[in-house]
Amino acid sequence: MADTQRLQPAGRTRATAEVPVLDVLIRSGIVALAIATGAIHLTLGGPLFTLNGIGYFVAAVAMVMPLAIAVRFRGLVRLGLMGYAATTIVGWYLMGPRYETAYVAKAIEVALIALLAIEFRRVDGSPVVVVRRAIGELREAGHRLAGR
Numbered sequence: 256m257a258d259t260q261r262l263q264p265a266g267r268t269r270a271t272a273e274v275p276v277l278d279v280l281i282r283s284g285i286v287a288l289a290i291a292t293g294a295i296h297l298t299l300g301g302p303l304f305t306l307n308g309i310g311y312f313v314a315a316v317a318m319v320m321p322l323a324i325a326v327r328f329r330g331l332v333r334l335g336l337m338g339y340a341a342t343t344i345v346g347w348y349l350m351g352p353r354y355e356t357a358y359v360a361k362a363i364e365v366a367l368i369a370l371l372a373i374e375f376r377r378v379d380g381s382p383v384v385v386v387r388r389a390i391g392e393l394r395e396a397g398h399r400l401a402g403r
Contacts, residue, residue, distance in 0.1 A: 281374045282318060288367040289315035289336065292343075295360045307343060314339060327392070330375065330385035337371045340364040 293311030296304045314336045317325055325332070344364055351357055379385045 278374070278377065281370055281377070285336075285367065285370045285374060286315045286318055288363050288370065289318070292340075292360050292363045292367065295356060295363070299356075310339060328389060330379040330382075331389050333371050333375045333379065334382060334385065337368050337375075340368050340371075 289311045293308040293315065295308075296311065297308035299308075314332065317332045318329070318336070320326075341364075344361055347357060347361060375382070375385075
């Protein structure tokens, strides 16, 4: 079974570095789909499409960035990227042109949302838990900054 196979980065101990192969495949798919739809949007020209494309590239980087803060808030990144893709789809539906490339981009975005939802469920569980945890961590950081 693919889910039980593990990947282990070189130079790390087994206890700290086991990653299920399925998780790697899902994350790779998310990054690839975000880059694909970002590239499509960048080719369309205009400031709105350019910003949308850049947004997808930034989200793809945030999904794999190994910085502690990115890892800690990756659940929020997943939620944000789902919302970003959904907003893009709704915006296209309301005012976008209906041509073949647009349908390809929307299909990619629907697949992106699906993979994000799968990864979110596997890794984070409930969106409520993720948001509560993030709010708690932000409160703690605020208290530390305020010297309490």
